[in-house]
Amino acid sequence: MRLTEIPQEELYQGSLGCSGCGSTLAVRLTLKALGRRAIFVVPAACISTVSCYFPQTPFRVPMLVMAFAATGAAISGMSAALKRQGKSDITVVGFAGDGGTVDIGLQSLSCALEGGRKFIYICYDNEAYMNTGVQRSGATPYGATTATTPGRHFEDKPKKDMMRIVAAHDIPYAATACVSYPQDYIDKVQRAAAIDGPTYIHVLCPCPPGWGYPTERTIEIGRMAVECGLWSLTELRDGRFVPTHTPRRRRDPSQYYAAQARFREFRSGQG
Amino acid sequence: MGERKFLHANAAIAHGVRLARVPVVAAYPITPQTSIVEKIASFLAEGEMEAEYIKVESEHSALAACLGASAVGSRAFTATSSQGLEFMHEMLAYVSGGRYPLVLAAVNRSVALPWSIWGDQQDSIQQRDTGWIQLYLETAQEALDTTLQAYRIAEDHRVLTPVMLCVDGFLLSHTEEIVEVPDQAAVDAFLPPLDLPFKLDVDYPATQGMGAFGQQYARWRAEQQQAMGRARGVIGEVDAAFGVAFGRSYGGLVEAYRMEGAELALVAMGGIVGTAREVVDEMRAEGRPVGLMKVRAYRPLPRAEIRAALNGLRAVAVVDRDCSFGYEGALCTDLKAALHGLASPPAVYGFIAGLGGSDVPPEMLRDIIERAAAGEASKDEGEFVGI
Ligand SMILES: Cc1ncc(C[n+]2csc(CCOP(=O)(O)OP(=O)(O)O)c2C)c(N)n1
Numbered sequence: 214m215r216l217t218e219i220p221q222e223e224l225y226q227g228s229l230g231c232s233g234c235g236s237t238l239a240v241r242l243t244l245k246a247l248g249r250r251a252i253f254v255v256p257a258a259c260i261s262t263v264s265c266y267f268p269q270t271p272f273r274v275p276m277l278v279m280a281f282a283a284t285g286a287a288i289s290g291m292s293a294a295l296k297r298q299g300k301s302d303i304t305v306v307g308f309a310g311d312g313g314t315v316d317i318g319l320q321s322l323s324c325a326l327e328g329g330r331k332f333i334y335i336c337y338d339n340e341a342y343m344n345t346g347v348q349r350s351g352a353t354p355y356g357a358t359t360a361t362t363p364g365r366h367f368e369d370k371p372k373k374d375m376m377r378i379v380a381a382h383d384i385p386y387a388a389t390a391c392v393s394y395p396q397d398y399i400d401k402v403q404r405a406a407a408i409d410g411p412t413y414i415h416v417l418c419p420c421p422p423g424w425g426y427p428t429e430r431t432i433e434i435g436r437m438a439v440e441c442g443l444w445s446l447t448e449l450r451d452g453r454f455v456p457t458h459t460p461r462r463r464r465d466p467s468q469y470y471a472a473q474a475r476f477r478e479f480r481s482g483q484g
Numbered sequence: 485m486g487e488r489k490f491l492h493a494n495a496a497i498a499h500g501v502r503l504a505r506v507p508v509v510a511a512y513p514i515t516p517q518t519s520i521v522e523k524i525a526s527f528l529a530e531g532e533m534e535a536e537y538i539k540v541e542s543e544h545s546a547l548a549a550c551l552g553a554s555a556v557g558s559r560a561f562t563a564t565s566s567q568g569l570e571f572m573h574e575m576l577a578y579v580s581g582g583r584y585p586l587v588l589a590a591v592n593r594s595v596a597l598p599w600s601i602w603g604d605q606q607d608s609i610q611q612r613d614t615g616w617i618q619l620y621l622e623t624a625q626e627a628l629d630t631t632l633q634a635y636r637i638a639e640d641h642r643v644l645t646p647v648m649l650c651v652d653g654f655l656l657s658h659t660e661e662i663v664e665v666p667d668q669a670a671v672d673a674f675l676p677p678l679d680l681p682f683k684l685d686v687d688y689p690a691t692q693g694m695g696a697f698g699q700q701y702a703r704w705r706a707e708q709q710q711a712m713g714r715a716r717g718v719i720g721e722v723d724a725a726f727g728v729a730f731g732r733s734y735g736g737l738v739e740a741y742r743m744e745g746a747e748l749a750l751v752a753m754g755g756i757v758g759t760a761r762e763v764v765d766e767m768r769a770e771g772r773p774v775g776l777m778k779v780r781a782y783r784p785l786p787r788a789e790i791r792a793a794l795n796g797l798r799a800v801a802v803v804d805r806d807c808s809f810g811y812e813g814a815l816c817t818d819l820k821a822a823l824h825g826l827a828s829p830p831a832v833y834g835f836i837a838g839l840g841g842s843d844v845p846p847e848m849l850r851d852i853i854e855r856a857a858a859g860e861a862s863k864d865e866g867e868f869v870g871i
Pocket residue numbers: 236257258259260281282309310311312313314339341342343344345350
C-alpha cells in the first residue's frame with residue numbers, strides 16, 4: 214500500500230498507552246489495514262490494559278479481552294462459530310504480546326495453528342512483560358536488563374526464535390514486521406486477511422519506558438533494529454523466510470544498543 | 485414421542501447436545517468424560533449432527549474456544565472431569581463473569597493427589613464459587629433432559645449464567661439405563677435458537693471483557709448475584725415447562741422424596757440419591773418416619789426450599805462426596821447455614837462418603853440415618869464413613 218493510500222479513518226483512538234508506544238501504533242495500523250469487518254481478541258497485556266475500562270473503549274471494531282494463555286483458543290472458537298453462521302468475510306484477529314505468545318500462550322497458539330481455521334494471529338513484540346512492569350519474557354533479547362534480569366544480571370539467553378516454531382506448523386502465511394515500516398506491515402496484514410486459514414505476523418514494537426529511550430524515537434529505534442540486522446522484515450514462502458525489505462544502509466549494532474538504557478550494563482560489560 | 489435407547493449418562497448428554505443443535509463443541513479427553521465427546525464426534529462423522537468440533541490441546545483452551553463462540557452469538561458445549569475441570573478454573577470465572585450462557589458437563593471424578601480415576605464430587609464442589617449454576621443429576625435420563633433444560637436456563641435473559649451439569653463418574657457415566665431420547669421437533673419447540681442480548685457484531689461494534697474497578701466491579705458482581713437469584717425461579721420454571729412438553733420433571737431446585745410426616749431426612753446430591761430412595765422406601769416400609777431431600781441445584785442454593793422441607797425435623801444426615809479440608813463436607817456447611825434461624829431447626833450431621841469411587845451401598849446410608857437418628861455422630865465436623 215502506498216503511503217497516500219493508508220486510510221485516514223481511525224478505528225483505535227484514545228488509548229491510555231504511553232506516548233511513543235509502538236504497540237498501540239500496531240493496533241492502529243492493523244485496523245487501517247482491515248477496516249471495520251474485523252473482530253479483535255486481546256489477552257491480558259498492555260493493549261488490553263491501556264484500552265478497555267468500562268465504560269470506555271478506544272476500539273471501533275468489536276473486541277474481546279481474553280485470559281492471558283488463551284488467545285489461540287478463543288480465536289479458533291470464534292472463527293468456527295462465524296463459519297457456522299456463514300460470516301466468512303469477517304477477519305478474526307488475535308493480538309497478543311510477546312509474553313502472551315512465546316510463553317504462556319504458546320500451547321494454545323500451537324493448537325490453533327494446527328487447527329486450520331481462518332484467523333490472523335499477531336504477536337506485538339515489545340520484548341518483555343511490559344504490562345506488569347518490564348519483566349523478561351522468552352522474547353527478551355540477549356543483553357537486555359528487565360525487572361527480573363536486573364543490572365549486571367541482564368538476559369543471558371538469545372531471543373526465542375518464534376518464527377521457526379511458527380514455520381514448523383506449516384501454515385499458509387507467516388511474516389515478520391516492524392511498526393516503523395507501516396506500509397510493509399499493512400501489506401502483510403492484508404495478505405494474511407485474504408487467506409482462508411491460520412496466519413501469523415510477528416511485529417516488533419519498540420516501547421519507550423521498557424527499552425529506555427525518549428518517546429519521540431520509537432520509529433527510529435525500530436528502523437535501527439532492522440538496519441542493524443537485529444530484526445528483519447520477512448515473509449515465509451515455501452518454508453523459507455524471504456526478506457520483504459532490505460535496508461539500503463547497514464548500521465553497526467552498537468548504535469542500537471547505545472540508544473537504549475536496557476542495554477547499558479551489557480555494553481559496559483563489553484568494555 | 486421419542487425413541488427408547490439403552491444409554492449411559494455420557495451418551496445421553498451427547499444426545500442432548502445434538503438435539504440442542506449446538507454448533508460449536510470444544511473438548512479435551514479425560515476419563516470418565518471422554519465418551520461424551522467421542523459420541524459427539526461419531527454423530528458428526530455420521531452426519532447426525534452439524535457442528536464445528538474444535539480439537540483443542542487443553543481444557544483451558546476448550547472453554548476459551550467455547551467463550552469465543554459464545555461471544556459472537558453461538559451456542560457451545562464442552563465437557564471435562566477432575567484435573568481437566570481444575571485446569572479450566574481461570575476460564576470458568578471468565579465465562580461466568582462475561583455472562584456467556586455455556587453448558588459444561590462435569591463428569592465427577594476425584595482429584596489428585598492421590599490420583600484416582602474414580603468418582604466423587606470434589607472436582608465440581610471445588611468450583612462452587614466460580615459463578616456457575618451447578619445442577620447435580622441422578623440418572624442418565626435426567627442428564628439428557630437437563631442438558632436441554634440447561635441451555636434454556638443459561639440463555640434466559642433473566643439469567644445469562646453458564647450451567648455446569650454435574651454427573652457422577654462411572655456411577656452414571658458408565659452404567660446404562662433405558663433412556664427416552666426426545667424428537668428433534670419437540671426439542672426445537674422447547675428450546676428456541678440462541679438469542680443473545682449482546683454479541684460481538686461488526687455492524688454494532690462493542691467491547692467485551694472490560695476492566696472495571698472498585699464500585700463498577702462490585703456492581704458487576706452484584707448483577708451476577710442477582711442473576712443467580714433469578715435463576716432459582718427460572719430453573720423451576722424450565723423444569724416445569726419440560727414436564728409439560730415431555731412428561732418428565734425433576735422437582736426444579738430440590739426434590740423432597742417421601743417427606744410427608746418425616747422426622748428424619750437424608751440429604752444428598754447426584755447418583756447416590758438413587759440408592760437413597762431405596763433405603764428410604766425400605767425404612768418407610770418398616771414404619772420409620774424417614775424422608776429424602778435431593779439437592780438438584782447446588783448453586784444457586786435453594787435456601788427457601790431447604791428450610792421449608794427440613795423445618796421441624798428431628799435430625800438430618802447430609803452425605804457429601806467431597807470435603808472442604810479443615811471443616812466438613814461443603815453441602816453440609818451450606819445446609820447448616822440455610823437452616824440457621826429456623827424456629828425448630830433439625831440437628832444436622834455431616835457424613836463424608838464415596839470418595840475416590842468407594843462404594844456407598846444401601847447399608848451404609850441406612851447406618852448413616854440410624855446414627856443421625858440416635859444423635860451419635862458429630863454435629864461439628866464431617867465424619868468419614870467406610871474407611
Ligand atoms: C494467568 C495469568 N498470569 C499472569 C498474569 C499477569 N499478567 C498480565 S499482563 C502480563 C504481561 C503481559 O506481557 P506481554 O504478553 O509480553 O504483553 P505486554 O504487556 O508486554 O504488552 C502478565 C504477566 C495474568 N493476567 N494471567
